[in-house]
Amino acid sequence: MADAKPKGRNRKGQFAPGNTGRPKGARHKATLACEALLDGEVEKLTRKAVDMALAGDVQAMRICMDRIAPPRKDRHVSFDLPKIEGAGDHPTVLAAIMGAVAQGSLTPMEGQALAAMLAEHRKAIETSEIEARLVALEASHGQ
Known part of the structure; x- marks a missing residue:
């Protein structure tokens, strides 16, 4: 019986190692x-x-x-956003998002979500630029 999985909890109330809990689809x-x-x-x-x-x-x-009509958790947002061609456009776009929040076209939470998306876009641009610079640097050193 050494292969049997331990069941239940220990003295601290923690599940024993190997206990996977209730199977998927099981109901109370x-x-x-x-x-x-x-x-x-x-x-x-x-x-x-x-x-x-x-x-x-x-x-x-x-x-x-x-x-x-359950409470809406999300909605389609439509407003004019400046074109984003690079990280240099981000301040203008963020200003547009903040303006839409100030005008009431977007809720503060929607503005925050869009700003977070913009931050992720900036990170993607930075990562891409770092990768390109690294490839160029490795190529110039003959690696």
Whole structure:
């Protein structure tokens, strides 16, 4: 039995080495019990929630609206952005992003996400330039 994987936790509450935990797709007993209770009742419950919402129950309205139109996590952003041909264009582009945030065309979080993308673009340019310089340097030294 030396090949058996250790199960459970040690005295510190940590999983023993080799314990892979619950298999993929396995569900908790409580989840299975809830599904068994709701089996065949989903349509009735949905109708009841809608009826309660229509009767003015604010919580039921919130539940229904969250299902109909969930809160948006992301949206398509459209605004004029200067052309980016190199790292030298980045200050102008960042100013355009900040201006769009100031005007309300972009939320601050959207502006921050675009600025982060711009920073990644700059890193890619720098990496490419360093690689080109390294290749040229190695070629000039005959390597």
